Structures are given as structure tokens and as C-alpha cells.
Amino acid sequence: MTHPPKPRHAPSNGSPQAQKNIHKTRVGGGFNPTLQFTVAGQQPGPSAPGTPAGGSGSGGKIPGSDFMSNEDIRAFCEYLRKQARNRATERAMDADHLEAVLKTIPDLGGSLGGARARARRVSRWMKKIAAAEKNIQKYAASVYATFEREYESDLRKIGKGRSQQRPTTKFGWR
Secondary structure: OOOOOOOOOOOOOOOHHHHHHHHHHHHOOOOOOOOOOOOOOOOOOOOOOOOOOOOOOOOOOOOOOOOOOHHHHHHHHHHHHHHHHHHHHHHHHHHHHHHHHHHOOOOOOOOOOOHHHHHHHHHHHHHHHHHHHHHHHHHHHHHHHHHHHHOHHHHHHHOOOOOOOOOOOOOOOO
16 A cells, blocks of 8 residues: 655645745636626416415516505605616616717727727717616605605505604693
């Protein structure tokens, strides 16, 4: 029974493989992250009568899309507003990035003379998309505000869990 030869010096970070990886990262090579994918599936269960097949009664992924109470309407409008805010920010950054990239592309003659104007003309439409997303934010907030204004008296009658202010009765004995 023969044993492998012992190393001349002990590795500083574990095994020889670790030494090889340290060398690769110091030199700039060997970036190979491991990717793991997990697929989790759910079987649609039997749905309750009156709900869509396979639905959970919450209207899918969008909260409050059932519109069965004022809390549902508020949740839907808030979700819509938050999503539009994120999309508006992303589209504005995309437009700036697109314009910056297109500015560096010369025309067929190799001149950068009109590159900025051409880049602005192309990215203008992306900026309009970002502005439209900002309008979606505003309109989503307006939907709930208008709903409260129009249905305020009905909400006061059925308002569960709301603390209703009762008029204070002043006894004027003097």
C-alpha cells in the first residue's frame, strides 16, 4: 500500500483546488457561478362555487381585483400606483441609457455631427412612455379619491371597523 507524496508546503487556504481558485480570481479568470433552478408547481384545487376555475378568490396576482369592498378598491389602486411608479422610474432610466448609447453611433459617413439629435429623436418615445407611467400613478390615486367622494355616504352606513365620530352633545344649563 503506497501513499501519495506529501506536499512540500501546506496550502494556506485548504486544498490545492482552493489555491487554484485563488489564482484564477487574482488573475481575473475562472468566474463560473453555479446556477440552480427550482420549479415549484401547484396543482389547482377544486374551486368554490361562484369563483373562477382554479382561482383563489383574490383575483389572481393583483390584490383587490375582486372589487368586493372599499378595501379591495384601495388595495388595487395602491398596487397599481406602486407598480406604475417603479415602471416610470425604470423607463426614464432606460430612455437616458438608450440616448447615451445612441449618441456614440456615427452616421454612414463616420461623422458624429447629428448623433445627438438622432439619439434624442429615438429616445423621445421612451421618455413619453415614462411620462405615461407617471400619469397612471396620478390616475390610480384619483380613482380611489373619486370612489371615496362618490360613495362616502354609503361607506359611512356600512363602515365596519371604522371609528365613527359621534357628535358631542353640549348640555347648556347656563
